Amino acid sequence: MDWGTLHTFLGGVNKHSTSIGKIWLTVLFIFRVMILVVAAQEVWGDEQADFTCNTLQPGCKNVCYDHFFPVSHIRLWALQLIFVSTPALLVAMHVAYHRHEKKRKFIKGEIKNEFKDIEEIKSQKVRIEGSLWWTYTSSIFFRIIFEAAFMYVFYFLYNGYHLPWVLKCGIDPCPNLVDCFISRPTEKTVFTIFMISASVICMLLNVAELCYLLLKVCFRSRRAQTQRNHPNHTLRESKQNEMNELISEGGQGAVTGFPR
Template sequence: MDWKFLQGLLSGVNKYSTAFGRIWLSVVFVFRVMVFVVAAERVWSDDQGHFDCNTRQPGCTNICYDHFFPISHIRLWALQLIFVTCPSFMVVLHVAYREERERKYQAKHGESSRLYDNPGQKHGGLWWTYLISLFIKTTFEVMFLYMLHYIYDSFRLPRKVQCDTSPCPNLVDCYISRPTEKTIFTYFMVGASVVCVVLNICEIFYLVAFRMVNLKHRGSVHTSSRKIHSSTMDCGGCKPSLAS
């Protein structure tokens, strides 16, 4: 898979992200994509070829491997990275939609007229799009972590597994290639995923808190302007007092 293409697409998301979003993007590419491409793929490249069972019964090794590894860690992580990064494109598409509306508005009303102060500013519908994308990313992260733990019953890979699935003649012992190394990489990828979940949650709280502060500030400004306007109207008929 060409991860550079994905990196090029997500680079446009960076300029619309908050500080937490930029840290999240750095964690994804440095500690997940780069580790995945440089090391993890090579570690799991021989997982099926070196899955050895103490039997020569035709088909037994393949059946046992499929039983204990219904989906490879490396393929599950590839799906996870795709599903986790895709919601960020919602923000890019929404900004592109705003820029297109801005272009049509200026073409109709003149170059000096503006529909948005800044098409990339997170307010209104774009704020909701950004917030929803964070919830979707967090949901996918948690879902894939649960799937990994559910499928393999643990994040730790055993050295030996036992299988009695047909066509195996009896209970046979099967041995996983480099289980310690694979366990270390599994914990590393799980840890990076947990960090991304924490960053997403922090960004959600940041966006909500920032929005509440802005709404409170606008409400206080609006109330102050109403009081000033009311005082001006009440004193409209007042006469200036003569100096004594």
């Protein structure tokens, strides 16, 4: 799996994310993708070869292994990362479509006064509002759903997040109840708990970002209502708030090492 390609795509999404979204992307790559690529694959590389049972009955070992580990931890984690990352790509597609429409209008001369050239359109930061707000919040909602769903799948498939030292297996063609052993169960338990904890942190960041976006749109709606009721009184305050928001968005690139 080419994780570098995924990093490139999500790095583009990072330009249009909130500060919380940038933190989420950092946690995703440093504490999940990097751990999965560098460490976890080494720990689980010998899972089936070193799975042993105290019987010589042909087929018993394979059947017991398939029963206790229907899906490899590594493959399930990789699948989880793909599902969690996919909604973020919808934001990148939405922004690309938005810029394509602006380029088309610029070439036709419909918005000649707004931009100097096409390069300015490419470098313009797209604000999270309107249809992009719905796309962005929907992507966060689906990320939360996928995180929770995979955590439940892990718990359901492996009867919890702890790997026991001894597994009792009595499935045919095993002659009787046999003892089976997995390699490095304590180390694998530590990695499993670490990956689940990283999933919980990512899910909490997604919830926090979703709440932030909802509160932000509520404040904007309230401010717009106030401006309609008192246009002269709130004009200066509105300009100051917009300036503060632009300054805040300009400083979000310092939150992580990803490009804006």
